[in-house]
Amino acid sequence: MNIVVCVKYVPDAQAERTFNASDSTTDRVNVDGLLSELDEYAVEEALKIVEAGEGEVTVLTIGPDEASDAIKKALQMGADKGVHVIDDAIHGSDALATSLLLAKAIEKIGVPDLIVTGMSSTDGIMGVVPTMLAERLGLPAVTFASELTVGSGTVSARRDGDVASQTIEAALPALVSVTDQINEPRYPSFKGIMAAKKKAVETWTLADLGVSADEVGLDAAWTKVTSFEARPPRAKGTIVKDEGDGGAKLAGFLAERKFI
């Protein structure tokens, strides 16, 4: 079974993150970035499926030069090869344009048996790209899987919600997005890190995908970030010392903030 995993290079949530002042897009170049943590679950799940049978895992990303780090990490974990779509005109693309580029790249790779993605990126946190991508490719979308079983010609997944858990099945080829409940992503081994250096990564431009510059990028986006401001530092908590009136003080605190 051949699997394509779509991954994203995102700013490290533990480090300083910022937007570009000129166009209000996420700064991906001057910040520490990494493979989106939610995508590690997708890479792990794909590796497990291939290791239990046969086939190849191709990892696909879109992003600036630095995004090759995300591919590298996935290759170190054990993916077989990488595809990096890179083009200045892509800067500022929204979810729709991203799904278009991913679809074109996957068609060029050759539609695999399974496409696996994370449930969302850790920077945009929209979670819509997987469904858009499946729709563009005409594939079933099995989203937010917290358990996955691949049978012969089918894939079955459990989706956990707050009022019910659903078990759903789809015919292959299909797209699956996975949650952070599905597995425990592995750390790259020393052997994996060495092996990754020899793995092939192709870089494709818009021209390679047959996509014109006016279909993607900031100008083609359906939404626009009009302003941004830094989150205010977290205010210091209040410590209520119980001197017999602790309950009343707590109630007063909650009432003041309209919680009760």
Add this chain to the structure above:
Amino acid sequence: MAEVLVLVDHVDGALRKTTTELLTIARRLGEPSAVFIGSGFDAAKEGLAAYGAEKVYRIDADLSGFLVVPQAEALEQGRRGERGRRHVQAQ
């Protein structure tokens, strides 16, 4: 005030928390109208009203076997009035 459509995410009428959260946001933005697709409406009715739905549009279609796209299409058709929609006053 603007009418704000909220697609009801439910399992046989049991409302998912996202639905009540969206109704709360919609109430801040304008007048929330819930859009209910599928079966189990009687079980959902009270909850929708309690969380502020002023109207409910029902689309009678069994889309329970689908996760996303057919619901989005039904919602879009309903918005344009292309699909018969039944207007139910929430209690």
